[in-house]
Structures are given as C-alpha cells and as structure tokens.
Amino acid sequence: MIQIEHLTKRYGNFTAVDDVTFTAQPGRVTGFLGPNGAGKSTLMRMLCGLTPPTSGSATVLGMKYADLPNPIKHVGVMLDAAAQHPGRTGAEVLALAGLIAGASKSRVAEMTDTVGLTPAETKRRVKDYSLGMRQRLGIAGALMGDPKILVLDEPANGLDPAGIHWMRGLLGDYAANGGTVLLSSHLLGEVQVIAHDLVMIGHGKIVAQGSMQELLSSKEQGSVVDSMTRQDLVSAVQAAGGTITQRPDGAFDVNLLPPKMGQVALDAKVPLVLLRERDQNNLEQLFLTLTQDTARQEIR
Template sequence: MPAIETTALTKRYGDVRAVKGLDLAVDSGEVFGFLGPNGAGKSTTIDLLLGFRRPTEGSATVLGHDATAEARAVRARTGLLPEGCEFYENLTARDHVRSAVEATGADDDPDAVLDRVGLDPGAARRPVGGYSTGMTQRLALGVALVGEPDLLVLDEPSSGLDPSGIRLLREIVREEAARGATVFFSSHILGQVEQVCDRVGIMAGGELVAVDAIDDLRAELGANEVLDVTVAEPPEPSALAGIDGVADVTVDGDTVRAECSRPEAKAAVVARLTERTRVRDFGVEDVSLESVFDEYTSGTGSTRRAAGDTGGAESAAEGNDGSGRSIPLLGGG
C-alpha cells in the first residue's frame, strides 16, 4: 500500500484551482521530493494530505486513512515541519519537545532529540524568543521527529539553516528512510533535493507536470551528459566523428568537450582520444536538476503544463487550523 495516494485531488478558491486533478502515489519508505515554483500548489497539497483543508473534488489516502474523514489518525502518525513555523517565545526548546513527547505519548528523551538536530544543551534551555532562524528550524525538525512517525512531511526544511545544518538535515532524512519512514520533502532548493530523494514530483500551475527518478526525467527530456577530457595534444573535433551517441564536440585549449546521449558513448570518446593523444584526466557533468525543473515548469518538457487558470490561489488562504501532530506546539504558521 502506498504511503500517500491521491486521485483527481482538486482544491478551488472561487474560480481558481490551486490544485488540479492531482494523481500521485508515494511508496512507503520513499524519500519523495515535491518541487515547484511559488504558487504552484505545493502547500495547498500538503494541507489537503494532512486534512487541514477539505478537497473540492477527488480524494487522498495517507498511511491507509482517508485524509479528510480520518485526518486525526493521519496526523497521529505524521511528523510535520511546516514552512515558517513559530513557537511560544517564553518557552525553551526543551519545553517544546517535552510537550510534543507528552502530546504524542512517546518516550523520547528531549535532550537526545535536541542533540540530534544540533541544538546544544545551553541553547536548548534558553527561551526560543531569542533564537536565530536556523535554530528555530532545528527545533521544528526536532519536534517533527518525536515519536518516530511513519510519515515525515518537511516543507522547506532547510530554510535558514547554515551549511552544517543542511548536511545534518540530509543525514537525518537518510536515517529516517533507513528505519522505514516515508519522507515527503517539499523544497525549492533543488540541489538539496537531488542529494536525498528517490523520486521527485514537479508541480506547476496546480498540476503535477512530471514525476519520476531524477535520472529518468533527464533521459525523458533527452538531456545529454557532458564529458570533459583533458589531453596532451587536442585533436580536431572531427577526430570524434562517427561515434554513435555523440551529439556535439568542442575543443577549448587542452580540453575536449563531448555531449553524449548514450552511456557507452563516453567510453568510446575516451578510447578514440587515447588512440590519438595522451589522456590526462576526464570527468562527466550531468544535466542539473535545475535545468530539468526549468524545462518542465516552463512547459517545454514532455509532460506539458496545461493552459488556463494558474495556481496562485494557494497563497490566498494560507494557515493551518491549529490541529495536528506538532501544530498544537506552534504559535502560528
């Protein structure tokens, strides 16, 4: 059974559809990246999955429960890190985590939770009103992790984190997936998504325009890998003519650059160059996730964005209803 499954899930605000007929399945234990530009429908989709909003049409099943009719059961098994969450300023981080432990009936050690997310004992015992954005984000992640939830929903989890915090976040995501949790990871920082996600879904204008493993999305677009070979005496580009799968060749100084549409073409290029000169070094550059994202959200990918109404309505009715697994501990957001 998928951890998340939606069928024709739709949310309208007046004449505008923030989410349009979403069909999505996320496997149990999967780290799924949920991508899209601002206003694409990501936050509205998360609200629908957790029962904070009711769909206009369609349905969503999360962890075997109807996301609307059984929202409490869904949230009882979900750890949520919402975007832009706020905490009670006069309480310490330890107070917040201890409250989360009590609310969920878990037996976590608050100090161990806070240590895991990189908050030292001194910071953990200070009121959170003086916290930096990054410290607040670490606390929010700690609250989401309480009770070993079956599903982690992380909405822009790296916001405000420094490089060490981002590395720690990636480690925690991998650890949670290794123990069997499903991670639904919404972000606009594509390089971070690429490092931890098994698959990604790309939203644009309220629609899911692509969903697959990142390498498969590259292949679907016909995106070529670029092979850079440093040689002692560069040949003319024509020296690589006739190699199947080589789309283009350029020579810049002592570097031969070949665009390859097939994996075996890279080995053939290196072999051909070795016959003619001494190969000093070589490396392969994948087409970035950013490029793939741009292709799909601009409507030039193989799954095209539908014309018509846009997804800007999701910002028109933001904010949760104050219920949920970690929401009672938040001052807003």
Template sequence: MIEATELTKRYGERTAVDGLSFTVRPGRVTGFLGPNGAGKSTTMRLILGLDTPTSGTVRVGGRRYRELVAPLRVVGSLLDAGGVHGGRSAHAHLAGLAASNGIPRRRVDEVLATVGLDPATARRRTRGFSLGMGQRLGIACALLGEPEVLLLDEPVNGLDTEGIRWIRGLMRSLAAEGRTVFLSSHLMSEMELTADHLIVIGRGRLLADTGMREFIESNSRARTLVRAAEAERLRDVLDAAGASVRLDARGGWLVDGLDAPTIGALARAHDLTLHELAPRRSSLEDVYTAMAAGAGDYRTEVAS
C-alpha cells in the first residue's frame, strides 16, 4: 500500500505537488493521470525517496522509503528504463541489484525469462538494446525482489503490440495476486483496458480518486451514434435541430445534444432511413481530454 498525506513539494517559488493525499491499495491496478507539469513525476520521485517533500509524508508498506532495509523486496519501480550503464549486460546489472538487496541469484534468470529476454540477449551489453528491450529490462528490475508494491511510469513505451498485451496482462495478474500496482501513462486506451481505479491530479492537487467506471460514467456526456444512407442530409437535419455533430472514426455521426428517440423522430419526419442508432459511452480519453481542457487546475510546465 502507498499512503500520501498532505504531500507538498516546492522548488523555490514553484509548487510542484500541493497538499496531495491519496491511498493506493493492494489487489488492483491504480492509474495515475495528469497532463505534463501536473506533478506526476515529482510525486513518484517523492514516493521512492528520490526527492524530499517540503511537507507532508508518503509511506510504502507503512514506512518511508529511506527506512526500508532491502527496498527492492518491498517496492519495484520503473521510472527511467535508460538508467543502465551501457557497458554492462542485462544479466550483470540484475545480478548487482540482487546482491545489493539480498535477493537470491536465481531470481535474475527468472525475471529475464518473465520479461522475454533470452540468455544470449541478456549477456549482451545494454548499449546495443532497442527501446523495447531496454523497457523489458527495466520491468525485470522492478520485478526482481518480488515486491508487494510496483510503480511503473509509461511501462509500454517502446513495446510492440504483443509486448503491450503482455505487460497489460502482467500488471493485472500481479494485482490479482494482491500486490499494489501504481501505473502512470499518457496512453488513455491502454489505461482504460488495464486500470481498475484512477487518481487524477492537476497543478499538483488531487482532482479525482475513484473507480475507472465511476470516473467515466460520472463525467460522460450523452452521445449517440447514427448512420444513414444519406449521411450529409442527415447531418443538415441534425445541425438545424441544434445538435453538435462530428464524424466518428469508424463511420457515421456522433451526436451531442439530442437523444436517440429525438434523432429517430427527426429522421422519420424527414424521410431518412437509418442504418444504426445507438447511445455511445464516452471513452476514458474523451472524458480525460474534456476535463483537462476545461479545468483551470491544469497547466503546462517544463518539468513535472
């Protein structure tokens, strides 16, 4: 479990994290959302003891990170997969981490197999690794100590489609084992498929701490998908009725401002044959984008 209480971090006159309180609970994947400059990276660094809070506290498993005797056995993290000496092999890097935290040597080969780095690749110097291979090594480092808590920042970065499906399944399986999984990502489609719960921040402050479905449903606008043979004439009719109409990526019109029964009645009155008329639930990307665009709490900064 991760517990932040009134967590605040200031850099001179700039406040990166402002009185932030939340709990990341075990047994589920918790997504961490916020635009660039919202304070996500700073918050994760504070959790891992890489920065010191100006005020407030954050604990992992009931302790501050610096109080952990063998931290990799408690919390595994992926913040920067490129933070590996290019002259060392993946195997040597993991073996060094294992030795420093009292982790059995057998775990090195186990996690390499888990992330799909074969023995020959693992013995190569990491400077020749592709972005995806480096990302897999970073995930192996996070898993090395079989920790109860995992912090992952953009874990699918550089992975192909198969790799993305793999990491999605891995995160959900770890949560199903009762572990605490805290995931930060800008890929809304993946976040929607992976996370059970969301923590959303802006300008260093908490904006939402709720379940995925609850977040989408409570912030969704009524929207209807409609398709017709005479698509342009249908759009003219809907525009004249005051609806907001835009093209759906998969064809047809997405209509805001009119419900399905009203659209059906308009189509009948204008002798339009409809091929599809269905309510459309907003996606996480739809909801999050609308919130980010309309909330004064958001800002863009060079660093978060």
C-alpha cells in the first residue's frame, strides 16, 4: 500500500505539490494523471526519498522509503528510463540490480524474458538502446527484487502498440497477484483500460480521485455543441436557463440533452455545426475538463 498524506513541496514562493492526500491499494492499478508541470514527478520523487517534502508524509508498506530494509526488495521504481548508465550492457544493468536485491543469477534471464528483451539485446550497451528498449529494461530492473509495489513514471513512452499491449498485460497480472501499482502516463486510453483507480492533479492540487467507474459515471449528462455564431449560441443557452462552458477544442459543453439543445438553437435561429450527446465514458475528455487552465472559466 502507498499512503500519501497532506504532502506538500515548495520551492521558494512556488508550490509544486499542494496538500495532496491519496492511497494506492494492493491488488489495484492507480493511474496518476495531470498535465505537464502539475507535480506528478515531484510527488513520485518525494515518495521514493529523492526529494524531501516541505510537509506531509509519503509511506510505502507503512514506512518511509528510506527506512525500508533494502528498498529494492519491496518497491520497484522506474522514474526515468533514460537515466540508466549508457556504457553498461542491459545484462550488466540487471545483474547490478540483482546483486543489490540479493536475487539469484537466474533472475536476470527470467526478467529479460518477462519484458521481452532477447539475449542478443541484453549484450548491447544501453547507449544503443531505443527508448522502448530502455523502458523494458527499466521495468525489468524495477521487478528484480520481486517487490510488492511498483512506482512507474511514464513507462509507456517509446513503446510501440505491441509493447503497450504487453505492458498492459504485465501490470494487470501484477495487480491481480496482489501487487500495488502507481502509474503516471499521458496515454489516457491505456490508463482507462488498465487502471482501477485514478488520482488527477492540476497546479499541484488534486482535482479528482476515485475509482475509474465512479469518475467516468459522475460526469454530468448534456451535449457537446458548436456554432459559427458562438456568442449567439452562448446567449441562447443562457436565456434558456442552461450552463455552457467552452472546451479545450473550442466547442462547448452544455447541460442540456441534444433534443432540448436542438430546440433551443432552433427557437433562437442559431445554426449549429456540431451537436451530440456528451461522452460519459471518455477519460480523455474528463481529464481535459478537470485540468484545463483555470483561466478558462464558465462563460456568463
């Protein structure tokens, strides 16, 4: 289990992480989402003891990461696949991780097979690896100690569709066997497929958290609508007692279902170029809505 309680990190007058609290449970994959600069990597670094928090706490298995006896045996971490030593071979990187973890020599071959690296590839130096190969090597290293928890920052970067499918199965099986996974990613479609729970942050603060099902079903019903005469559209919706909010793509979210919205536009003689029911099961749209710039407020 991972427990984050009132975690805060300030750099001078800038607050990177602001009073964040959440729990990642065993047997579940927790998707940790937010736009660039939202504080995801800073929080993960605090969790793994690389950055001291200003206040609050981050614990794994009830202890601070730094207080765990031989942490690699309890928590598998991959925060930056590109940080591996470029002059070592893949086999040497994993052998060193195995030595730290006290794992048998056969564990190296077992993990390279698990992540789909061939014996020939493990003999190559890391500087000659593609990003996708470095991601696979990083995940293998995180698994070397047979940990109960995985903390992965953007593990799907550089993976091709087959690699993403492989990672989905790997993490799904890991959680199904009782492991705890905290996963950050910008591939929202993949997060929607694999994650059981979500934590979304923006500007260092949590904007939403809960199970995938709860968050996607909590979205208010309504329409997505657009017009060549947008100000007339805004005025028509407001005159009808509805609320209208501009989306990141320029169209509008309206709290009126399509039949009602269509009638409002017809009565006001506003030509529509888009009218459809709001997607209730789209993580990408939920993400964009919850983390869009705070300057983009409801139009009045």
